[in-house]
Amino acid sequence: MNKINCSPPDKDLFEHRVLPALYISVFVIGLVLNVWGMKSLLHNWKKFQHINIFVLNLGLADIMYLLTLPFLIVYRLKGNKWMFGDRFCKVTRFCYNLNLYGSIGFLTCISVYRYLAVVHPIRTRGRLTTIHSVVISAIVWILVSVHSLPDMFYPKTYPNGSKCFDTTSYENISSYLDYTIVAFIHLSSTSEEKGRTDFLLEDKMNTTNCVTRHKDLFEHKILSALYIFVFVVGLLLNVWGIKSLLHNWKKLRIINILVLNLGLADMLYLLTLPFLIVYYLNESKWIFGEPFCKMTRFCFKLNLYGSIGFLTCISAYRYLGIVHPMRVKGRLTSTHSVVISVLVWISVSAxxxxxxxxxxxxxxxTGQCYDTTDLKNVEKYLHYSLSWTFIGFFIPFVVTVGCYGHVTLVVCRSKTVKKNRKQQILKLMVLLLLLFSLCYAPYHVFRNLNLYSRVQFTREICPTWNSEVFIAHQASRGLVSLNSALNPLVYLNVNKDMSLQMKQLLYQGSQPFRRLLKTRSSTSPVSQSEEEAPVLFKRRQLLRGGHQIFIRRFKSKSSSVPVPQAEQESLSGEKS
Known part of the structure; x- marks a missing residue:
């Protein structure tokens, strides 16, 4: 830019003098006013109005940004030389985006609340509660985080760490422009340098000995066959389960709303499986375009982490209902389940x-559709994968194990819980642990190992365990897809009506086999013991009836009440 004299005039004046002075005044005045305002709000906590919760969150958004200003002041005063590392630079810019769009969001909520209170006071009277304000604030924070998170994936510094861009470096400015205009749709065109690098990496992979064994067998035959099985079985079971839940909509319990969302997450993924089946049967040649490829992989992520999220919520609901029944009695309503479901969907989308x-x-x-990414970006993808393995899988897994571990102790020690109820609770616990250990855990472990192996390859290192990890990763991809076929088993353990319907279906299905066995047994000779069985059964019934009448007669004598004539006649008839 300096060679063609494209440098803006007075750049040093504005960036190194005017901007730092403005940042210092904003930091001092903003910090004093926001701390004073939040202290006043918290001092009158019991007199809180609903709108004050938005004002409090507005103050938190301001404080979050103000605390990063001293680092930016030092950066500007030192002539745009950043000394706090690339990660903290990204955190600083992330806090700025949170403050910017969070302030816009909460100011919009304040405007809407004012509008409803002034224009429609009677309609909204008693309907806008503190809980609504808290829930809306949480949704605003999640949406703003979703909006700001992609910004952290763009480089903010040069390789030597001398800069801290508020947008990104010149090499990525085209894609950042697309992100700025359209929040989350990535429409940028890749540069020639990126294509040349990808070509060299792919060529390197084909010419070295770092080749995965049995790749065609696992990807094009086993994986496609497993996808066909999951699609057929999962679609039938999930459609039947969702239909049963919707049929008894008025009888829906709180936990069934979470189960319904679990089924919707499965359906979202199952409807994309036919395209993946065609892709793998066509020897990994994608013919549906890159946008639909990204949408297919996005639906898989929604199903994976949505299922984990809703199963974790079911575990937490079970825990509260069994371990703390009196505390939560009347507090957990259908509205809470709906709000929690919305929060799960938003966090999973983020x-x-x-x-x-x-x-x-x-x-x-260009005919490929990777489930992760290309070799050029595999290291960044590994960092992304590790972070969401911890947040999206490990934390929910610990919560689920903790909830059901405590539930198992309480149920086993309790003498008031019936045996059938204990069996139902323990069955659900075993099923959830099976889903986590069989479907989710192997996938996350071997996916990250496979990504690490590809990162090592970009550094011209071929791990000795490369082929084994690849095979295990392909097998885990098949296992994780099974969760869409196994999740309907949760319906049976949660909904009694559905379990009864399943038993009736199994009984009706077994009737033809029973009739066939009866027709075969009728042609075979009957033994003497089988002939005497009906006679013995009738004798036992007569003895039992006589015993009951004798007890009644004995009681009637002791209470000086005459025995009815009908009972005397029946007793004399049996004796004869």
């Missing part, structure tokens, strides 16, 4: 959207 920012094919192989 987790899955950055995946769409990564390219799903290399420059020289």
């Amino acid at each position: 987790q899955s959207i950055p995946d769409m920012m990564f390219p799903k094919h290399s420059e020289n192989m």
Whole structure:
């Protein structure tokens, strides 16, 4: 830019003098006023109005940004030389975005609340509660985080760490412009340098000995066959389960709303399986375009982490209902379940959207549809994968194990819980642990190991365990897809009506086999013991009836009440 004299005039004046002075005044005045305002709000906590919760969150957004200003002041005063590291630079810019869009969000909520209170006071009277304000504030924070999170994936510094851009470096400015205009849709065109690098990496992979064994067998035959099985079985079971839940909509319990959302997450993924089946049967040649490839992988992420999220919520609801029944009695309503479901969907979408920012094919192989990304971006994708493995899988797994571990202790020690109830609770616990250990855990472990192996390859290192990890990763991909076929088993353990319907279906299905066995047994000779069985059964019934009448007669004598004539006649008839 300096060679063609494209440098803006008075750049040093504004960046190194005017901007730091403005930042210092904003930091001092903003910090004093916001601390004073939040202290006043918290001092009158019991007199809180609903709108004050938005004002409090507005203050928190301001404080979050103000605390990063001293670092930016030092950066500007030192002539744009950043000394706090690349990660803290990204955190600083992330806090700025949170403050910017969070302030806009909460100011909008304040405007809407004012509008409803002034224009429609009677309609909204008693309907806008503190809980609504808290829930709306949480949704605003989640949406703003979703909006700001992709910004952290763009480089903010030069390799030597001398800069801290508020946008990104010149090499990525085109894609950042697309992100700025359209919040989450990645429409940028890749540069020629990126394509050349991808080509060299792919060529290097084909010419070295770091080749995965049995790749065609696992990807094009086993995986496609497993997807066909999951699609057929999962679609039938989930449609039947959702239909049963909707049929008894008025009888829906609180936990059934979470189960219904679990089924919707499965359906979202199952409807994309036919395209993946065609892709793998066609020897990994994607013919549906890159946008739909990203949408397919996005639906898989929604199903994966949505299922984990809703199963964790079911575990927490079970824990509260069994361990703390008196505390939560009347407090857990259908509204809470709906709000929690919405929060799960929003958080899962926030987790899955950055995946769409990564390219799903290399420059020289446009017919591919990777489940992760190309070799050029594999190291960044590994960091993204590790962070969401911890947040999206490990934390929910610990919560689920903790909840059901405590529930098992309480149920086993309790003498008031019936045996059938204990069996139902323990069955659900075993099923959830099976889903986590069989479907989710192997996938996350081997996916990250496979990504690490690809990162090592970009550094011209071929791990000795490369082929084994690849095979295990392909097997875990098949296992994780099974969760869409196994999740309907949760319906049976949660909904009694559905379990009864399943038993009736199994009984009706077994009737033809029973009739066939009866027709075969009728042609065979009957033994003497089988002939005497009906006679013995009748004798036992007569003895039991006589015993009951004798007890009644004995009681009637002791209470000086005459025995009815009918009972005397029946007793004399049996004796004869």
